[in-house]
Amino acid sequence: MYRAPRGTADILPEEQPYWRYIEREMVNVCQLYGYERIDVPVFEDIQLFTRSVGEETDIVKKEMYTFEDRGGNIITLRPEGTAPVCRAYLEHGLHNLPQPVKLYYIAAIFRYERPQAGRYRQHYQFGCEAIGDDDPALDAEVIDMAWKFFMSFGLRGLSLNLNSIGCKQCRPQYLTALKDYYADRIQELCSDCKMRLKRNPLRLLDCKKLLCQQIANSAPRSVDHLCPQCNEHFDRLKRYLDLLALPCVIDHCLVRGLDYYTRTVFEIQPEEAGAQSTLGGGGRYDDLIEELGGKPTPAIGFATGIERIIVNLKKQGVAVPALPRPQVFIAYVGDEAKDEATKLSSTLRRNGIGVIEALGSKSLKAQLRQANTLSAHHAVIIGEQEVKTGTVILRDMTTAQQKTIPLNQLPGLLR
RNA sequence: GUGAGUGUCGCCUAGUGGUCUAAGGCGCCAGGUUGUGGCCCUGGAGAGCGAGGGUUCAAAUCCCUCCACUCACCCCA
Known part of the structure; x- marks a missing residue:
């Protein structure tokens, strides 16, 4: 008997009310903020992802579904949504529209990982991207919109974490400070962290091991090493967030797994942080469009996993409306x-x-x-x-x- | 990729070496007189016990291998 491939799931009619409910709320909120839908292909040239997501990330190193098609092209099933949207922005000259261009998508995402609670090889993400403006008010708007989603779904007890990880001008100095700090403590680190120190020092900060967390908590903070421009950007963002009265918490250990993030990063997590707790996250990626061959173009985005939202809706007992049927x-x-x-x-x-x-x-x-x-x-x-x-x-x-x-x-x- | 747990009808579960050619509940189907539901009653279909190989006179029950699922790590949505 055939079964659905590992890490994939059939969404049967009885589950559909959750999906349709979430989709509807998302579309509503997007319209309130001026986002328009975009649908991009399920697969892309592999290089789009290796360039943008980063060669050293787990996604690129071990999680991509990649194959050669009959024409000899190396194809990758999209492991995330931002890079394809940026590709579309460039390919269709969307910089000719009034900036920023605000787009959203609901799309299947593919990552070859061991499945577990809230993690699948094929899962669905909602994502939005605002491309073409670096005003911190836009950051605040995106974060506000992300927060509004979860409120509109009826989820409660979520936390909203924020950090700034600087830009390509100030990040190198920060990384040096970070590496110096960790170099003195290398023997106290877990084996994973020893690797991170070499490969991807930022990730040292969000190790889950208790001892490593203690070390990370006293580590140099990225916000103390921002260049004047990044610092001002972050200050203004915090002010806007205050104006919007968002329950934002600065988390100095918040970094994100993809290489393209700059300046603002944020995450939304449920109260009882299980293993795969992150409900959604996002941040700025001011260098990505240029990296993909466009003019320097600042941008910010956000993504959330629909399966994880459903898990939390069920956990919190949120009732979703039934779908219409013949009477x-x-x-x-x-x-x-x-x-x-x-x-x-x-x-x-x-x-x-x-x-x-x-x-x-x-x-x-x-x-x-x-x-x-x-x-x-x-x-x-x-x-x-x-x-x-x-x-x-x-x-x-x-x-x-x-x-x-x-x-x-x-x-x-x-x- | 690593570690732990689990694997019996569509779903949940009983069964821990011999009356198990596997039991029950839910669900499903059909009947309970002549063209009528939901409650109740009766009956029926449906698994050979994840797969393969061993041990044994005898295995769903013990052992091995594999597979799948679940959870955790890595990492992320």
Whole structure:
């Protein structure tokens, strides 16, 4: 028997209300902030990701689904959404539009990892990107919008963490300070952190091991090493966030896993931080567009994992609205009645009334049982009597009241 | 990639070497008289116990290998 590939999942009808609810809230919020939808391909040239995400990141080193197609092109299933959107921005000359260009997407993301709670090989992310402006008010707006999402879903008890990791001017000095600090403590570090010190020193700061965390807490802070421009940017951002009264907490150990981030980084986490706790995160990537071959273009974005939102909605017991279904069930007795039922179903649907017609030649009892299971509001029953008289029995399934009515009155009564 | 746990009908679960050619609940299907649901009653379909190999007179029950799932690490949404 075939099974869905490891780390993938079927989203069955009973799960769909969560997905449609989240999608709807997202679209609403995006419209409030002036974001427009973009859909980008599921796969891209591998280099788009190796260039942008960073050769040393786990995503590029071990998590990409990459293959050679029949034309000899090296293709990668997108492991994140920002780079493809930036590619589209450049490819279609969107810099000719009023800046910033605000785009959002809801897209499947692919990462070859060992699955666990809240982590899949194919998962779905909502993401938004505001490309073409470096005003810290835009940072504040993106963070505000991210926060609004989770509030609109009805999630509570979330924390909003913020940091600034500087730009390519001031980051090198900071990294030097960081490495100097850690060099003295190298023997106290876990084996992973020893590697990080060489490969990706920023990541030293968010090691989960208790001892490493203690060391990280007293490490030099990126915000103390910002250049004047970055410092002013961060100060102004904090002021805007105050104005918006967002419950923001500065986390000096917050860094993000992708290389392209500059200046502002932020994350949103649920109260009870489980293992895969991050609900969403984002930040500025002021160098990325240039890195991909465009003119220097500042930008900021945010992404969130839809599966993780659903996990939290369930954990918090948030009720989501049911999806609409046909409320009318049509039952029949006899072949002539079945002909009538078939015609009637079509007529009702043409009038915008959702209908489920019985099939086969089941007993009326069985048909009504099905109507009940489907929780139809009304059953329409057609038998030999009704065919002869051009009528129909309309039965209210909640009150069990029923009456015979002329066929042509039915659409009006059901509407 | 590493570590731990789990694996019996669609779902949940009983069964820990021999009346297990596997039991129950939910769900599903059908009946309970003649054209009518939900409650109740009755019956039915549905697994050979993740897969393969061993041990044994005998295995769902013990051992081995593999696979899958779950959780955790790495990392991230």
